[in-house]
Amino acid sequence: MSKTEVSRRSLLQAVTVGAVAVGGGAALNMAVPGTAEALVRKLPGNWDETWDVIVVGSGFAGLAAAAESAAAGAKTILLEKMPSYGGNSIINGGVFAAWDDKWHYREKLNLGTDSPEQHFQDILKGGDYYSIPELAKLVADGSADALAWVVDEGGAELRPTVTRAGGHTAYRTHAAKSGVGREYTEALRKIAEKHGVKPTLGTEVTWIWRADADPKSPVLGVEVKRGKKVMNLKANKAVILASGGFSQNVDMRMSHNPRLTSDYNCTNHKGATGEIHKFAQAVGADTLQMNFIQLYPYAEPETGLLDAQAVYPFNGPGYGILYVSKQGKRFVNELERRDVVAYAQINLGKDAKPTWSIFTEAMILPMGGAPEEIEDGLKRGRFVKADTIPELAQKCKIPSDTLVDTVNKYIQYHKDGKDPEFNKPITPAMFSLEKGPYYAIAQWPAVHFCMGGLRTNAKTQVIDVFGSPIPKLYAAGEVVGGVHGSNRLGSNAIPTCIVFGRTAGRNAVLD
Numbered sequence: 339m340s341k342t343e344v345s346r347r348s349l350l351q352a353v354t355v356g357a358v359a360v361g362g363g364a365a366l367n368m369a370v371p372g373t374a375e376a377l378v379r380k381l382p383g384n385w386d387e388t389w390d391v392i393v394v395g396s397g398f399a400g401l402a403a404a405a406e407s408a409a410a411g412a413k414t415i416l417l418e419k420m421p422s423y424g425g426n427s428i429i430n431g432g433v434f435a436a437w438d439d440k441w442h443y444r445e446k447l448n449l450g451t452d453s454p455e456q457h458f459q460d461i462l463k464g465g466d467y468y469s470i471p472e473l474a475k476l477v478a479d480g481s482a483d484a485l486a487w488v489v490d491e492g493g494a495e496l497r498p499t500v501t502r503a504g505g506h507t508a509y510r511t512h513a514a515k516s517g518v519g520r521e522y523t524e525a526l527r528k529i530a531e532k533h534g535v536k537p538t539l540g541t542e543v544t545w546i547w548r549a550d551a552d553p554k555s556p557v558l559g560v561e562v563k564r565g566k567k568v569m570n571l572k573a574n575k576a577v578i579l580a581s582g583g584f585s586q587n588v589d590m591r592m593s594h595n596p597r598l599t600s601d602y603n604c605t606n607h608k609g610a611t612g613e614i615h616k617f618a619q620a621v622g623a624d625t626l627q628m629n630f631i632q633l634y635p636y637a638e639p640e641t642g643l644l645d646a647q648a649v650y651p652f653n654g655p656g657y658g659i660l661y662v663s664k665q666g667k668r669f670v671n672e673l674e675r676r677d678v679v680a681y682a683q684i685n686l687g688k689d690a691k692p693t694w695s696i697f698t699e700a701m702i703l704p705m706g707g708a709p710e711e712i713e714d715g716l717k718r719g720r721f722v723k724a725d726t727i728p729e730l731a732q733k734c735k736i737p738s739d740t741l742v743d744t745v746n747k748y749i750q751y752h753k754d755g756k757d758p759e760f761n762k763p764i765t766p767a768m769f770s771l772e773k774g775p776y777y778a779i780a781q782w783p784a785v786h787f788c789m790g791g792l793r794t795n796a797k798t799q800v801i802d803v804f805g806s807p808i809p810k811l812y813a814a815g816e817v818v819g820g821v822h823g824s825n826r827l828g829s830n831a832i833p834t835c836i837v838f839g840r841t842a843g844r845n846a847v848l849d
């Protein structure tokens with residue numbers, strides 16, 4: 339045994355023995371010695387149910403994983419703690435980055451070139467080169483195929499356009515026909531059901547069982563709570579963690595990024611609380627980049643809601659949308675990444691809420707909008723509409739002279755093909771703001787996405803603190819860290835979840 343191996347084993351054994359001095363049947367548990375948690379963790383004497391593959395979480399990643407493992411013949415259960423399925427995925431904005439699609443919209447609409455390599459480079463640059471390149475490459479290479487899968491096998495439909503969103507250098511962001519992530523979760527649910535798996539709702543995973551810290555020691559199963567009932571489920575082949583991020587857990591996000599206090603709203607569903615990260619850590623899993631937590635710059639200012647209307651400011655930059663402060667001045671290059679836009683807003687000062695996005699009628703369809711969303715947005719007061727800029731300014735309580743001046747300058751930059759103020763690239767697809775009617779929507783940053791999470795390899799195996807895969811433990815989706823570096827480019831999460839979810843489902847059955 340090498341010196342490293344000796345020290346690694348003795349360290350883990352010391353932790354294990356210290357944590358669970360309860361004799362035979364003790365489970366690996368790296369909780370703090372002496373805590374109640376540490377004392378009670380004993381391996382189950384018998385298992386209530388036995389499955390081949392246990393998937394935790396019913397969002398994009400979990401559904402894709404369950405569909406693939408069941409398709410490969412594994413007896414698969416898909417566990418979901420909430421009373422309904424879908425997590426953040428089902429409420430998501432439906433924008434999906436893929437360099438191509440079966441209709442070749444980008445080419446047909448003359449929106450320039452793109453390639454998996456260009457997408458890959460954008461992911462790296464957009465995350466300040468903190469991404470694990472091998473993982474980012476798999477997303478870029480697999481995005482078009484992931485989109486084709488939900489369209490061809492699941493029946494998902496798209497709007498006939500593509501947009502160029504902040505940080506992307508190409509028009510590659512597709513919009514779901516329904517305008518929400520449900521378009522793809524329903525498609526994935528159908529594929530999974532075709533193979534016999536339905537989400538098992540109201541079933542919370544409360545522990546991951548692993549006997550000991552020997553690198554060869556596999557994960558054995560999970561403990562779950564259903565109502566008051568506690569049960570233990572055995573996994574013959576693998577446990578796949580697809581439990582999403584932890585944006586709703588204020589203590590957890592502040593322990594990694596103290597700036598993200600409860601003063602910030604959050605776009606996520608209530609179940610994005612991150613306990614699975616901790617259970618995985620307790621059985622030896624490594625994490626990375628947990629401090630990289632994204633703010634969505636365009637959430638509804640008072641509630642943090644990310645509804646269909648809040649996606650317009652995200653989809654608009656490639657078609658000429660304008661962002662202004664409540665003083666009527668531009669404050670950022672509209673084609674910038676989310677982190678740059680969000681902190682540009684925050685740095686305007688504590689009374690700067692809200693900022694506004696301004697677009698015209700002509701931009702709506704190209705930027706993936708829909709008349710029924712406009713109508714609904716106007717009815718609910720999410721959009722403000724006016725025939726002229728002074729009228730829009732008056733309705734939004736923005737100083738009219740300043741806004742008129744800002745818009746006139748912006749129109750001139752568009753004519754000149756050059757933005758001397760913020761250096762935004764002007765593309766032929768961008769519309770001028772010369773002609774109304776005009777629309778405005780208020781926006782403010784809200785906590786949105788966890789770039790950090792569990793460390794995995796290209797096979798989606800969860801890696802322990804010493805760099806070895808933990809046998810029979812896989813993870814995919816937002817629970818995984820390192821794909822997007824310091825900042826995820828918008829619309830890259832869906833392909834990430836589907837690409838790695840499918841990989842996890844396929845690999846899990848090989849164990």
Ligand SMILES: Cc1cc2nc3c(=O)[nH]c(=O)nc-3n(C[C@H](O)[C@H](O)[C@H](O)COP(=O)(O)OP(=O)(O)OC[C@H]3O[C@@H](n4cnc5c(N)ncnc54)[C@H](O)[C@@H]3O)c2cc1C
Nearest residue numbers: 395397399419425426427431432433543582815816831832
């Ligand atoms: C409002 C909103 C809009 C978004 N829009 C877009 C977009 O348009 N495009 C894009 O690319 N990305 C978007 N994102 C990001 C993207 O939707 C998420 O990153 C993605 O949905 C995560 O999928 P997932 O499968 O990893 O996790 P989720 O979809 O969050 O699913 C995880 C599931 O695991 C369950 N779970 C957690 N813990 C347990 C437990 N202990 N036991 C059992 N179950 C558990 C949760 O309840 C949840 O249902 C958006 C995010 C939000 C919040």
